[in-house]
Amino acid sequence: MNYSEKVMDHFMNPRNVGEIEDASGVGTVGNAKCGDIMKVYLKIEDGIVIDAKFKTFGCGAAVATSSMATEMIKGKTIQDSLKITNKAVMEALDGLPPVKVHCSCLAEEALHAALWDYAKKNNIVIEGLKEPVDDISEHENIAQED
Amino acid sequence: MENVIYFDNAATTKVRPEVFEQMNKYFSESYGNGSSIYKIARESRKAIEQSREKVAAAINADKNEVFFTAGGSESDNWALKGVAESYSSKGKHIITLSIEHHAVLHTCQFLETKGFEVTYLPVEEDGIVDINKLKAAIRDDTILISVMFANNEIGSVQPIEEIGKIARQKGIIFHTDAVQAVGHIPIDVKAMNIDLLSMSAHKFYGPKGIGALYIRKGIKITPLIHGGAQEKNRRAGTENVPAIVGMAAALELTVKDLNEESARLARLRDKLIDGILSSIPYSRLNGSREKRLPGNVNISFEFVEGESILLLLDMKGICASSGSACTSGSLDPSHVLLAIGLPHEKAHGSLRLSLGMFNTEQEVDFILKELPPIISRLREMSPLYEDFLKNSKSDVK
Ligand SMILES: Cc1ncc(COP(=O)(O)O)c(C=O)c1O
8 A cells, every 4th residue: 555645644643633622513424334434523603614623533544634624624615615525635635545535535525514514503505515425323323233 | 674573474474594595596506497307407306306295294294295386375276176176076065164265265256156055154253163063064065175274364273173073074075274374383184184285385484476285195186277297297387496495494494393483472472462452441352362373463443443553553663464444455344353243343443463483572562562552542533432432421420
């Protein structure tokens, strides 16, 4: 497995690890069954993402994409946040090995899930944002499997 | 090169310097084709036959029962396909374990497409087959039982002697993939009633790409590789003389101090297991505690994922492996860990450390010092751990 230097940097020194106590939106995607879970916390004020944190269970690429995605969303307006695609995250990391591309998709989904949660809590509609497919209830079920 | 701490001896091993030295001559001086007539070819031939004797002696076989192959995978393929082909008129049923190496499992799956029926026996929580389940699986049309001697991931050692006895009584051919066992646990093919046995030199400090299949006298087996008359017409191809010499030299040396070395390894292994389990909470040993390869440690850490552990260990110069999906190149974690009943998330969080002759106690101490902060660090980052802590807090209330 060959990771780029950027991926290794974000894995070894992940930015924004942690929780936000009074988060405006929280999104969790993935499940332990397939080996990756990402949880993203966003703090949104006046339509701008002023802080982002994450916790991730997963491989090197999962941690690095979470780190990069949260880094990219900070300071963005909600509309600009939607432009952070998995491709953008991947490019910012100088690429990912083919088998790890799904990690970048998960990172995009995690941001969307957190935004969706924010919209729901505030009774607003964010144009262009779809309901996340991989929402939290799914892996709660899996956690109970044990 | 920087200091590498190599704890992945089940994947492959470093070639012993003495072995490497003995091989050299057959690259540059006695490079003749073993089938030719002149002096340097006769030297090759002699080296091949002496090597065969050494390999045979290591497992108490006759020299005419040892056939060189290009490694463990070829030996497994040959044993299964060759017996299936030769005995299909007698029956088409094969029994094996669900935790076999893919060299056996995928060959069985191939045979299923050719009209054979395969029973994949489950194993118990300790990774060992229940002998009664094996007995119950035997049918009138069972032609072959293939059970691995020791598992490459969790190190569990199967009751080979018992299985051999049952197979012999029932007149069923018994093959064992002993790739992880040869050179590490004493093997006697006669006492254990083994009909076919696969081995591979790179697991006992020999070169890669060379192995052998032991075929008991009288067992019929069609060739896998057709061509020249080498290996008594059973395995074609100009012999890889340096590798054959290397394999025999490595095996001779390894078997010579097998008892001492396996005792040393088992002590290091137990120190490693006890040290990890006592210093890292929410960790469990995978596989049997007693019926275990002397060098195998396999532990699952809850709430963390294996590849992340490996990357952080690599930063400290430590080489290890994991059963996580990320390291297997598929989405599923190791079939062996799932077969012993681990839920997916615990299988993803597994770490295999396999010790060998070059490992020292200092290295064991080093990893015991380095591993706990790595696991803590990943847990700090893990949403599963966060949930776990919150839930255990609310339980207390
Ligand atoms: C149990 C077992 N069987 C078969 C093999 C395949 O051996 P080789 O790599 O020599 O083809 C291995 C090693 O990878 C193994 O551990």
